[in-house]
Amino acid sequence: MKSRTFLPIGSFLAHAGQSVGNRVLLLALGILMSAPCLRAQGATSAAGADQQTIQMLLQRIERLEARVAQLEGTHTEAARSETVNPIAPATHPPTGPAAGPATAPQTTAQVPAPEQEMEHLEPERMDLSKTLLRMRGFGDITFHGTDQRGSTNSFSLGQLNLFVTSDISEKFKFLGEIVFESGPDNFYNVPGGRRNEFAVDVERYLLQYSYNDYFNLAAGRYHTAIGFYNTAYHHSTWFQTTTGRPLLFQFEDSGGILPIHNVGLSASGRIPSGPLGLHYVAEIGNGRASRNPLNEEPVQNEVDENNYKAFNLALFARPESIRGLQVGFSGYHDKLMPMGQPRVDESILAAHAVYMAPKFEWLNEVVLVRHSPEGTSAVFNTPAFYTQIAKRFGSYQPYFRYQYINGSDREPIFPDVGRIEGPSVGLRYDASESVALKLQYDYNLERHQPASNALSVQLGFTF
Amino acid sequence: MHRLLGMLTMVGAAVLLLEVSPGAARGGPPPASTTAAEQNLAIIVNQANAVDDISLKELRMVFLGERSHWPNGRRITLVMMDPGLAERKAVLRDICRMNENEFSRHFLQGLFTGEVFVSPKTLSSATGVRKFVFNVPGAIGYVRASDVDATVKVIRVNGHGVDDPDYPLRIEARASK
Numbered sequence: 001m002k003s004r005t006f007l008p009i010g011s012f013l014a015h016a017g018q019s020v021g022n023r024v025l026l027l028a029l030g031i032l033m034s035a036p037c038l039r040a041q042g043a044t045s046a047a048g049a050d051q052q053t054i055q056m057l058l059q060r061i062e063r064l065e066a067r068v069a070q071l072e073g074t075h076t077e078a079a080r081s082e083t084v085n086p087i088a089p090a091t092h093p094p095t096g097p098a099a100g101p102a103t104a105p106q107t108t109a110q111v112p113a114p115e116q117e118m119e120h121l122e123p124e125r126m127d128l129s130k131t132l133l134r135m136r137g138f139g140d141i142t143f144h145g146t147d148q149r150g151s152t153n154s155f156s157l158g159q160l161n162l163f164v165t166s167d168i169s170e171k172f173k174f175l176g177e178i179v180f181e182s183g184p185d186n187f188y189n190v191p192g193g194r195r196n197e198f199a200v201d202v203e204r205y206l207l208q209y210s211y212n213d214y215f216n217l218a219a220g221r222y223h224t225a226i227g228f229y230n231t232a233y234h235h236s237t238w239f240q241t242t243t244g245r246p247l248l249f250q251f252e253d254s255g256g257i258l259p260i261h262n263v264g265l266s267a268s269g270r271i272p273s274g275p276l277g278l279h280y281v282a283e284i285g286n287g288r289a290s291r292n293p294l295n296e297e298p299v300q301n302e303v304d305e306n307n308y309k310a311f312n313l314a315l316f317a318r319p320e321s322i323r324g325l326q327v328g329f330s331g332y333h334d335k336l337m338p339m340g341q342p343r344v345d346e347s348i349l350a351a352h353a354v355y356m357a358p359k360f361e362w363l364n365e366v367v368l369v370r371h372s373p374e375g376t377s378a379v380f381n382t383p384a385f386y387t388q389i390a391k392r393f394g395s396y397q398p399y400f401r402y403q404y405i406n407g408s409d410r411e412p413i414f415p416d417v418g419r420i421e422g423p424s425v426g427l428r429y430d431a432s433e434s435v436a437l438k439l440q441y442d443y444n445l446e447r448h449q450p451a452s453n454a455l456s457v458q459l460g461f462t463f
Numbered sequence: 464m465h466r467l468l469g470m471l472t473m474v475g476a477a478v479l480l481l482e483v484s485p486g487a488a489r490g491g492p493p494p495a496s497t498t499a500a501e502q503n504l505a506i507i508v509n510q511a512n513a514v515d516d517i518s519l520k521e522l523r524m525v526f527l528g529e530r531s532h533w534p535n536g537r538r539i540t541l542v543m544m545d546p547g548l549a550e551r552k553a554v555l556r557d558i559c560r561m562n563e564n565e566f567s568r569h570f571l572q573g574l575f576t577g578e579v580f581v582s583p584k585t586l587s588s589a590t591g592v593r594k595f596v597f598n599v600p601g602a603i604g605y606v607r608a609s610d611v612d613a614t615v616k617v618i619r620v621n622g623h624g625v626d627d628p629d630y631p632l633r634i635e636a637r638a639s640k
Contacts, residue, residue: 134582136571165574167581170538170601175577210580212532218577231576239572320520358565433564462571 136163137463138236142243144456157182158458161203161235171211175218177204179235201253203235203261214269221301224262225281225314226330227350227365238460241361241428243440246386246403247420248367252288252298257369257382257405257414258348259288259334261299262310277318281330284311290336290344290413306343310334316352324357336413342373344412359392371412382407382417390428397428409447419447435461503608504553504632505625507593507615509600516619519558519631525603526558528570528579533601541583542595542604550589550605553634607634 140158145151160180167173179201206220223230229249233240250256264285271278286300287310316328332348352365366385372378383406390399401424407417426440442454506522508514513535517525524530531539544551546563559566573579586592589610596602597614608625611617623630 136575163575173580206577208577208580210531210538212536213530216580232572234575236575239575358561433567 133164133166137161138163138238138461139463140237140458140460142456142458144454146452146454148452148454158237158460159235163236168207171209173208173210175204175206175208176202177235179203206266212269214272216268218266218268219264221261221263221299222266222283222285224259224285224312224332225266225268225283226258226312226332226348227367228316228326228328228352228354228363229365230258230260236460236462237458238434238436238462240460241390241397241399242388242401242424242426243438243456243458243460246365246388246401247405248365248384248386248403255414255416257384257407257417258367259298259310259332262287262312263299263301264309271315273317275320277320279316279318279328281312281314283313284309286310287334287346288336290338305337306335308335322355325353325355327353336371338412341412342375345372345374346370346413361388361390363388369407373412380408380411382411382414395430397430398426399428400425419445421445422451434463435459502634503625503630504550504557504605504634505608505611505617506603506605506620506632507596507611507617508603509596510614510616511600512616512618514618516622519621522620523558523560526554528573528583531580537601538580540581540599540602542592542602543583543585544589544592544605545585545587548587549634550607553632554605557632605632 138159138161142156142158143153144156145153158181162178162180164176164178165173180198181201182196182198202221204221204223206218206222208216208218210216223234225231227249229246233245237243245251247256249258249260251260252258262283262285264283266281266283266285268281269279271280286304287308289298289300289305310332311334312330312332314328314330316326318326329349329351332346332350334346336344336346338344347370348367349370350365350367352363354363354365355361356363364385364387366383369382369384371380371382384404386401386403388399388401390397402422403424404421405417406419406421407414409415409418411417422442422444424440424442426438429437431437436459438456438458438460440456440458442456444452444454446452506517512533514533521530525539526541528541533539543554555561555563555566559569561569570579570582574582584595586595586604589606592604592606593610593612593615596604608617611625617625619625620631
């Protein structure tokens, strides 16, 4: 309560500078001198309003006089105790936490004027009663070319990602990722939408509840906790070392094989495990649509195609002894209902071992997607992995990635994927703390296709 | 392909070993001696906070947003001082073991992934930090030992009080005000 009354006075004192008491007196005199003028004006206009103004001014003068007296008292006291500078500014009144240290009063030399001014501005940034909406943006612009027949060298606008958070209360928080992206969607190798046209996707839409470190619950649309990459980088290319996600973790609307997004509930937290640093994630949601019909949105935002809910359980360890190391696995299960085909049982097993340090990263992930149409003995396994290594030298970060996916041509959900593998090598240069320039070369080997080379230059940024 | 991956694995393992070896650890333990207790950095919490002692490891988790709740369930609100101040430099060096850019990026990524529930508050002076910690029950911050007053509670680090000779958090003399 005391600090509340201190704040406006404090703000006033910030402008007063060093000779606080004198300035206050001058201001009081100014107000006194202006009072008769106001009274004269009031005689010609509204007498009632004048009376009110005069009363207000008189009250203010009284308050200021009391304040001046208080400051003079403090000033005299301070002048007695301080020998460093006889014209030291008055210290703050001893009101609660705003007061100087009880045991060590601050001298002029210890409290320079700029610091005092900054202190008085701080309450604006400390208002806890506001629900603060924060926004951060991510974007990228890429020039790319490949020797594949029919492709052209192009400049491409990447995803413009607006990341929004809001502290609703101590326990609740909102998190959203609104993405504007150009180009057609690509479901099951069939482009959808118009080329060169921008579209908006709400990629994440989460209400989070944090009970304690061991239990957090989120409801809405989230990135499925399959492996590491999917929940580490989301839709920001600037965070990623490379120009793009591994093929394994391509988004659904870019032809990816995994249910990257899910709509439902996600619980997560630490598991009491001492130095092992175990964590869990348990998710239940609509799962991915079976992409048949082909032009449908693969993420089931509003309606699930069946009553069966997809669930995912992930466990990972972050040992205290090796900071940056994360080792874990996850299991996902869903049932898909492709039109005109038997229901397909989908299981996805993933394991990862990654080491992420400020100057070195080494990511390794392996995934097995298993589809088994019900009523048949057929089982289609699609193994995939990638390994990525990067080392930072100042602003430069050379990197290497090798990736591999091997899907059957008779795969019931994504027969178009087939087998793809190949290395990528690149260099990331951080031009500033918010802008990164990346140069990447990719060599791709595909089943039934000639090998291809691709080169891309990307400018990734956050704002 | 297998040969290439094998080589990559060996290179990765070698670099990883170099990275995690004790000699390569950045921001090692602070110097054993200090000239005056005023150069120590006090970790302060709200008077109502029941925590009296915290290990440096736990403190690091708190300052990196990896712990978001106190044992009583109240959310931790971290208070940092403005970039460039000696107190903040000491925290980044001795607790977080990161530079300014790495720290900013760490928190941005933590917020982005949703693992960090709330970003730190940034204040520009010891008075501001004390006021904030006084007003917010779950707050934790830091000030010079000489800036501590009775409105906040100083917690021990690794069992050492802020005046102990073995207290692990110090502000570099040349960076002090």
